[in-house]
Amino acid sequence: MELAKNNCLSSEELAARARAGSAECFAELVRRHSGALFGFLYRKVSNRQDAEDLSQETFARAYSRLDQYQSRHKFATWLFTIGWRLTCSFYRDREAAVSLPIESISNEIADGSSAVVQDSGNIWKKIETVLPEDQRRVLWHRYGEGMSIEEIAMATGKSEVNIKVLLHRARLKLIRRKEMLGIKGR
Numbered sequence: 454m455e456l457a458k459n460n461c462l463s464s465e466e467l468a469a470r471a472r473a474g475s476a477e478c479f480a481e482l483v484r485r486h487s488g489a490l491f492g493f494l495y496r497k498v499s500n501r502q503d504a505e506d507l508s509q510e511t512f513a514r515a516y517s518r519l520d521q522y523q524s525r526h527k528f529a530t531w532l533f534t535i536g537w538r539l540t541c542s543f544y545r546d547r548e549a550a551v552s553l554p555i556e557s558i559s560n561e562i563a564d565g566s567s568a569v570v571q572d573s574g575n576i577w578k579k580i581e582t583v584l585p586e587d588q589r590r591v592l593w594h595r596y597g598e599g600m601s602i603e604e605i606a607m608a609t610g611k612s613e614v615n616i617k618v619l620l621h622r623a624r625l626k627l628i629r630r631k632e633m634l635g636i637k638g639r
Contacts, residue, residue: 460481462478462481464482464485464486464527464528464529465524465527465528467479467481467482467485467528468482468519468522468524468528469524471516471519472519472520472522479516479519482515482528482532483512486528486529486532487508487512489529490508490511490512490532490533490536491504491505491508493533493536493598494507494508494511494536494540496597497537497540498540498543503543507536507539507540507543508536510539511532511535511536511539512532514535514539515531515532515535518535526607527604529604530600530603530604530607530608531607533598533604533608534607534608537608577593580592580627583626583627583630584623584626584627587619588619588620588622588623588626589623590609591605591609591611591616591619591620591623592619592620592623592624594608594609595620602616602617602620
């Protein structure tokens with residue numbers, strides 16, 4: 454019966470109850486977020502085993518630090534931030550540069566245009582040659598992960614205004630270089 458009640462609670466409420474000692478509530482958080490977290494991490498490391506290990510480590514870290522979670526923020530954003538930081542450490546430990554994964558990007562790269570990506574498998578490789586790291590990262594969070602401006606700001610430690618500026622500059626640069634990137638449209 455307790456499990457049925459947990460399904461009705463928000464992730465933030467479940468986190469508060471897990472912090473108070475409810476293992477069932479934390480298990481529900483894992484059930485809700487494990488698929489999305491794995492997908493997020495897999496796109497970062499491009500290796501199933503590494504993504505599984507990072508997912509498990511992310512949940513373990515989240516559980517051990519529930520006392521640091523602030524319920525005014527979305528639980529998923531906090532969890533994904535832990536995962537992102539563990540991924541950075543993963544690459545740093547292996548002395549490899551962190552590079553953005555090459556995945557499909559939203560067809561709305563240019564802020565709602567009707568652009569059609571001709572070669573979506575290569576789009577991120579091409580974008581890496583055009584945009585600086587900070588612009589690529591926020592563009593990926595926005596269109597690759599579907600994160601809100603607020604979530605991106607929290608994940609990157611930048612202000613919402615800074616995120617909007619970075620996205621704007623990235624879009625302008627992509628619009629100017631759309632032929633090189635293989636994008637049709639305005």
